[in-house]
Every structure is written in C-alpha cells, then in structure tokens.
Amino acid sequence: MPHDAPHWVRSTQDVLKSVSLVPRTSHKGRVEEISDGVAMISGLRDVALDEVLRFEGGQTGFARVLDPDLIGCVLLDAATEVQAGDAVFGTGEVVNVPTGDALLGRVVDPLGRPLDGKGPINATMHLPIERPAPSIIERDLVTEPVQTGVVVVDTLFALGRGQRELIVGDHSTGKTTLAIDALIAQAHSDMICIYVAVGQKTSSVRRAIDALERHGDFARCIVVVAGSSEAPGLQWIAPYAGMTMAEHFRDKGQHALIVIDDLSKHAATHREIALLTRQSPGREAYPGDVFYIHARLLERAAKLSKARGGGSLTALPIAETDSGNLSAYIPTNLISITDGQIVLDAALFHQGQKPAVDVGLSVSRVGGKTQAPALRNAAGTLRLDYAQFLELEVFTRFGGVPDGRVRAQLTRGARIREALRQSQHMPFRLDDEVSLMRAVQAGLLDILPLVAVPKFRAALPEIVVRETDKTLMDALANLAATLADDKPDTPQ
Template structure:
C-alpha cells in the first residue's frame, strides 16, 4: 500500500528537480585594509566604477577607485562588523535610486529609504545616480522665469528654468533660508522641488522641513538627507541621487527645482575619501578631479528642447565661504561652473538687511531674458539707482550736507533698500512685486518714514486684493499691466500710503 508523501517533502523534491545544476562563477574578492568608512579590496579585477559591492556580513559599498591591484570601496552602510580578510562579492550593478511620484512628500536617504517613519516606498523604476548630461542639441534657450517670490532676486538677478545659480556666503548668513523661500514660492506653480541636505546638522534640516511643511506645498517636494553623522559614501552620492530623482520629472516634460545644501561639505567628503583611498592630493589637499565631480553634476541642469519634451531642471547649489573669501578653491570652481551667483554678505546680515544679498558681487548671467516682462518694465532703472545710492552713501559718511539732488537720491535709495528687506517664509506674488516696484519708482514712498515703508510693504498684498482685485488678477493671469490696471494699482497704493503718513498722492 503506497504511503502519502508529505506536502513539504513533495515541495522540496520539486525544488531539487528544478534546480539548475552545474558550475557557477561569482566575482569574489578579499578585504585587505579597512578604516574610516573605506575598504581596500583585492581580487575583483572585473569591477567597474560605482559598482555596488556586497560584503559577507551583508554590508554594502561602491567602488570609487580602480587601481590595478586594489579596489577602493566606500561604504554606504555602517562598517563596524567588516574585518580584514572578509569576502567581498561584485553585484554587477551600479548605485541606483528609486524614482517616481511615490517619492513626493517623503523624506528619504540617498538610497531612497524612508526617514520619516512612514511606509516603505513602492516604485517601479530605479535609475543610476550617474547619468549623462543632455547634449547641446537636446537643450533649449533658458527663457522661462522661476518666480522665487524674493524681490531682490526676481528684480535684480532673475532665475530661469534650466539655470544653475550658486548661493554663496559665510556660515549663518541665510543661504538655506533663501533657497527654502524659493521652494516655498513654488507652492502654486508646476515645479517639483527636491531639497538635498549634505553633511548638515539634524536641527538645520528639521528647520528647513518645518518651513516647507508649514508654508509650502510639501506634497510636491522630496527631501533627501545625508546628515553629518551619515556614512561618507551616503554623503558623497546624495547630490547625484537628488538630481536623478529630479530628472525623472524633467524627462517627462515637467519642471523641477533642486537645492543642494551644500557642495562645500560634499567637496570635503570627496577630499576625505580621496585621501583615504591614497589618491594624489592637490591644492588644499583636494584631489585633481574635484572640479569635475561638480561640473558633471551641475551640467545635468538644463532646459530641454521641445523634441525632448520641453522639461527643465533648475539647480540652486549652495557653497560656504570662510570670512567672505570668494577666491577660495571650491567657491571659485563653482562660480566658474554656474550661470551666476547670489552672494550673501555677513555685514548686511548683522545690519538687519535680510536677505543679505550683496548686489555688487551677485550676478545672473542669464539676466533679463528670463524675467517676467511686466516685472522688467516696472523695475526700470532700479538696479542702477540702487548701485548709485550705495556709492553715494559711502561718501556721505565722511561728513558734510549733501545738496538737494543728492539728498533726493539718498532718500530714494533708502526706500529701495527698505522694500528689498523681506521676512522669512513670506514669498511675494508677481503682482505684489510689480506693485512695490511701481510704488518706489513713482516716488510714492519718498515722503514716508522707513518704518512706514516697512508697514506699507507688509499691508500691501491685503489692500491690493481688496481695492485692486481686477488689476491683480490681470497681472497673474496675463502677465501684463495695461494703463487701466496700472491706474487701479496706483490708486489703491495712494490710499494705503495716505493712511500710513501724510504722503502726497503720486500720479
């Protein structure tokens, strides 16, 4: 009488019969040296650059240096249990990250693993972190504006979709705040925002996330964090991973804004890894390819041609200077790569001029081509007037009473400086910026005290929505300002100015 075979045994027998028997090759190496998040490995001759390597204890790293005898591997996980002599296996795959809509509204690490305590992220695609930049023939002219809501940027240093604008300044001068405000201003736009924190303190990242959640549209943002306590490998791949996530939206005809905070710390991480893997040091102990690693990263920001979908990727990299030294190695490298720079000044910051933008050293090499026409028309000679005021102000410090015309220039310049001050996390609408420029250029603010000018700026949006709603709607919908809308704006601002001081109505 036959005996019934148990289910588990039948299943095991089927697995054995279906198993592929025969020789199998695997890429296997050996850890020769290890320390400070870097391992030197022998025996893996077929490994390619940036290939993911698996250690026998389950840890992972990626090949960063390919020498004839040794492979320099950088850990992307804790390497506390890896020892000399351990086996290492090549996976045949390069470092990749998940991409897609599922990442929106999430806080992740550079490998796409969630850091916000929510469920795991389910995506259908993974893209390599290193991708070629669009060729010249695939690019289009940078002509569409990015409205940052920051008056000094939108007016004097316009940012365009597809541009790379460096934000540079000393420690604690408002660099992250400036970039965060630009992201908050996209809450009503069609741009996806990606914030990449490299080597930042947890408290700094927390403030940026809180600002985006409280004032922006966080559901259209991705926050990637590789903090100061993260493995050097995670900090190194973070900017590339963030740009790859943004490229997913660009390549589908969308628009994305990437903030990298900051590349100075990324360069320091690259120097640390290079020295540990015995690469030859150069200026300031940085390896010779420190320019190239940032150039190939920022070149991926572009406005694509209509044949490629017309999408755009705009980059706002951040760099930190020491005592305002813009001629240091990393800042000069980044200035030469990008399409302009916003320089923040420590003295202006401590004087209360926030954002503390140095209008003399800052520049946008794309310029007025990306500025909204109505804003460019309203600005007029604002930049020239403000530059002349700053020079005159220096001379008046030596004493003496300026003559009438100079006195009027000084008064107008002080009002321009007052409207360029802007509170944190409060980006302006395009129509508000146009109205402020019309007010200062027409002389409406000249009779007001500086305190009254600040009150005028704060109360202006609410008053315009009430007294000049049609004009505000026309500017936001058409981007144009006709005579009727201009007259309505001036009438509403005249009434507000009259309430704040005995100002003569302007025409």
C-alpha cells in the first residue's frame, strides 16, 4: 500500500487484515407448516431439546419435539407473522430468564419482559428455566414455619419453609384468594413473594395485583403473567420461569414463597402442545409425561442445607377440580407430588364459611413439625374437637334432644367454626392467632352468641398489643363477658 494513501484507506486495510476469513456455519431450517402456535420445521437435525429457535421475522420459539424429519417448535410470540417457507435458525441456547433484585416490584411475562410500563429491567444475570432440583445431600429438614396469616391454615395445617402444599378446589371457591392472603402476610417477614398466573383472565390477574399492592409489600414481590390470550408456549414456560426467578433468592440464602395459579391450566396447555406436535395421547388425552413435568417443577422447592446457604423455596401450587372430584387425573398427580393439600369445598363456600377449607380432606404432611410452638400449644386438640363437632352436627339433624355433654360440644364446635372464619386480605399476626386459640380452648367464646364472635375476633388485636401475657386472658374474659351481656345468647 503506498505511503501517501489516504488515512481511511489505511484504516480499512488494517481492519481487513484483522478479520479471520474462515468458513462459518449456521443452522438453518424451513417452516413446513404452522398452526395454533406450533411450527413444524425441517432441516435442523442438530437442534437440542428446548433449544431456542429464531425465525426470519424475529419471532422465537423452542424445540419441544425432536423427530428425525421434523422439529416441533412451540412459538413464544404471536404466530400471525410466521408462514410456511420461512427460514428458521438455531441459536444453540435454551430459554433463559432474567433474575435478581431488579425484578422485585415488577410485573413481567415469562421471558422477563416488563408488562407494567415501568421501563426496562436491568437484570445482571440470566438463568435457564429448566434447572435440576437440589439433591438429597443439598437439602435440610423443613423446620421453620411459614405464617400465612390464615387462622385455619396456621392452626390446623401449618406450612414449613421448603414445603410444597397444594391448594385444590372447584372453580370460584377462593383458591387464589387464599394464596394471595399468604403472600400478603409476608409483608412483615423476610420472604420474597412470586405470583405466577398461568392462563388466567386479565381481570383476575388485575385483582390479584391490586390486592398485593394495596395490602402487601409489593416492592418484595414478582408477578409473572402468561394470560389466557397469550401464546401456548408462554403459558407452558411460565411456572418454570417463575421457579427460576425464585431460586435466585433461595440460592443466595434468602427465603422465597411462590404461588403457581394454576397447574390444571398448565396441564391443559401441555396437552394442547403435545397433541399439536403429534405426540401419543394417554389417559384423558394427556401425554405420558404430564406427571413428570410437574414433578420436576415442584421438586425444585426445597430447604437447602447450611452448606448451601440455608435458603428455602416454598411452593403453593393451585389445582382446579370438577364437582369436587379429587380423584381426577391431574389433582391426583399433584396430590402425590406435594407434601399435603388444602382442599376447598364449594358447599362450605356457598354457606358463607370462608376460607372454605374442608378440615377432613386437608392435610399437611410436614406442618406439625414446623408449627410455631406457642400456636401448637394454644391450639391443642382443636382439630380433633372440630372434627367431632362436625360428626355430631350431622347426627343431631335427625332429631332428638342431646344430653348436656353433647350440647356443650355442639356449642364449642359452633364457636370454633365461627372463629375460623376470616375476611379476605386481612391476615392475622401470630400473636393474634395464639390469643384467639387460647380463648377458644379456655371456653371464653362458649358464652357468646355466634353473631358476637366476629366482634370478639375484631377487638382481639388491640387487646393483644395492650395487655401483657399475665393479664391477657383476664382481658379476653372481660371482653367476652361484655359481648355476652350486650346480646344474650340464643339456642344455636
């Protein structure tokens, strides 16, 4: 090159010399057919399972089925602009989502894209949505309680940090409300809250967000939304994305609580994708791996050992039943995976018993060891007493005059049932729950008419704050006597 060549010519020559002129390969395929958010692609023989594929129009999807001739790709964006014949490129990456503190207080889609209009999310770390569950050696015993603020749950079916407790019931029986109340109760705890909405109506998601903003600490919450109008691919990855976001805090030694609302709709989405990608249907047209997809998801909730930082991830998955049929395919699968279930009964709900928890069918297989000692001592034989009351109530409907002992049990049981009622988005503190149970077990509510029990419960927090432990029971007895004098008891 001449020494008198212009400066820009010399710069261009230097750049060309630095470029490595070697052959480069790219994985390119072709869309053979596209329908209902699933594309069948040819020409990508080296694609891995769950690898992200990029279409020439900028849309993305992930490989879900790997057949010798065709790849079943589930789209993560609208399929309206993808057509047969379009080029598709492999990326060599799996689906990743942003994680970290930048997500707190935000509403995002399963890919971490903001939905709340608060600007971009500056996350410094991205993790794959599919991650292995902690091994047995990496786990610790579930011993610390999760205070949900719901009296019937904390007293009868206590939860522990690292537990997986299924919330199951018919449509519109308060499943989401119970889960949201558990998230709201963490406003005064050290737990990070993640709410994942899968296939839910926009109005339902909006109500949940409003409740968290109004009653909870939304700055310590993450909301992941894959609505019913979103692509099936987004709905399918939503629980896994939410779990990855929660695991970030667990692995840092913090504590997280995730609600997945709900896995019945996620199973239906999985069935839809499986049928569209021509997988063999099984029972109720679900593919054979429907149990596995939820097992590998919920196994990621755990209490880690001290060597791993001691963090925990507690899961509250939700499932919907049809006419209370707990033996249906998906509810049965989820019950076998989780560490217990809270069953909501439609009949109780319509009778006004809210939360409509069926005490006989609900169970926590871990909670007895995690329940706060003060609450466990205060509750005592509450569950047994309540179960006996429900049986006696059924028998006394046939007529006859019960003796004095049975009448006393019926009176006590009716007050227990009234004490377990609770308004939505009004969680109880642990001290309030302990005091209420002590009052119930001491028989202070037996002299009250049923209509006065809510007044007693409403006045309880102020007395608990004001009185010392030595004078608390006397103050509660005085309150009960005052309410009993205001409205004389009537036969119940």
